[in-house]
Amino acid sequence: MSELSIQEKELKNPPVLRNGEDYHSDYMTLNLGPSHPATHGVFQNVLTLDGEIIVDSDQTIGYIHRAFEKIAERRPYYQITPLTDRLNYCSSPINNMGWHMTVEKLIGVDIPKRAQYMRVIIMELARIADHLVCNSVIGVDTGALTGFTYVFQWREKIYDIFEQICGARLTTNIGRIGGLERDFNPEVYRLLKAFLADFPAKFTEFRNLLERNRIFYDRTVGAGPISGERALNYGFTGPNLRATGVDYDVRVANPYSSYQDFDFSIPVGEKGDTYDRFMVRQEEIVESLKIIQQAMDNMPEGKYFADVPEFFLPPKEDVYTKMEALIWHFKIIMGETDVPKGEIYHAVEGGNGELGFYLLSDGGRAPYKLHFRRPCFIFYQAYPEMIRGGMLSDAVVTLSSLNVIAGELDA
């Protein structure tokens, strides 16, 4: 390796070089990110290029690390839900539900069927929203902006439904430990029915735009492939793993929230390239619609919350008129309710894969230790291997098809 000249040493922002790399070689170093329009989030890739071929890449993450695991060690359980919102912010409700179910499992509560079905509807809507963002952005990165405008208004309609259920759109804080905060109102059913009636036709238009499009096909087939064996070794889960042909889905392997009641299939790909990941997500949207329809048709009667006064806030009118409700309200808000000691791992199928919560409770008001198993953080480390030897433009579509969300990457 040749010595850097004095002028280069004094550069305020010197080029990043790896060990053994010759600064004066034919290779070019290119910074993709941290704030590049093609990365869709704050993370950096330092690429070493031979012309347009990627020789190597080096990743830097942590730009939006917010120390959620530390913050969670001081917060009562219900105050941790807003932290989970900010993991994968494209599908916040799944994270919220995953956290509620973890705590419910720890304290040993059975949730009424009706609440479980309502949760399934919310989670599947969130999955559709997540996949719509990912897939339409793959289109944008290959130069097709039209599809993006087709489906993004339908994501907005999903957010309208969330707004009716909980009052928020993006970071939802939806549901409570022990059930949901309120029953679906008639407007929710109206919006849901309208969505189920109108969305499939629009989605078909989106599919016709891209799925058999020659240009899209040429850009995505064979871009950023990974074998099933390597994907498992790298800890892939979710659509990215299923695109390689491994049919692992937490909803089927370890059903939660009554997923065993529904009839749906798990789409799998074959080659694990960008096109397969795109197609797996497309098919999952169709399956999610099926699940929502079944949950709507078979919605059981009953209560929307479990009988856990220590954790589930009483109705507001009771708080003003009844002594007991007032006491519970005060105890919950001040974080004075005891949680049993225990150690638990609970996983849900998030938008990007297995979202796990490892919770260690020593009986206090806050968790002793809480760890999020974030799917993005784990599969993103395979990215250099996937793009090595490919073109720079393939690296961009591979990144968007992996659906790396910076919030989930950094926690």
Place this chain on the structure above:
Amino acid sequence: MELVTNEYLLERLNSQFGDAIISAELPYNLLTLVIDPSRILDMLKWLHTDEILKFRFLTDICGSHFPDLKDNELCVIYHVQSMENNVRLRLKAFLPISKPEISSVESLYSSANWMERETYDFYGVIFTGHPNLKRILNVDEMDYFPLRKEYPLEDGTRTDKEDQYFGR
């Protein structure tokens, strides 16, 4: 094919690594073993290659800190999974904070690379044999391990801050 249950798994592990298993529990139906930290790589290698068990998937690695346990202050927690048998297993290895060293399992599972870096970043556990053990989420210049319990978060009831500036 033999059905792999928690009992069967514990029996197999006991016959193979009886001396390395310190205790076994079953919280919420997930077999949890406290093991001798020096045997972690052997044990995972055996679980990985065994023809029936097939623990080929590393779900998660994280750390924890117990200041009151003398010479066992730091804990590394492994979750592994056998997808074919749909069984999970949790392994815990306690390490003294004065010498927090454990072998890296990166050679078995590529996914362990970043998980171990994260555990090092937050708890200062040294994974020997790791190809690139440096901080991942925090800045490289940081000189402490922030998730250890001696660094408390700000106490919400503190009164020494002026209300005029902080609005309490």
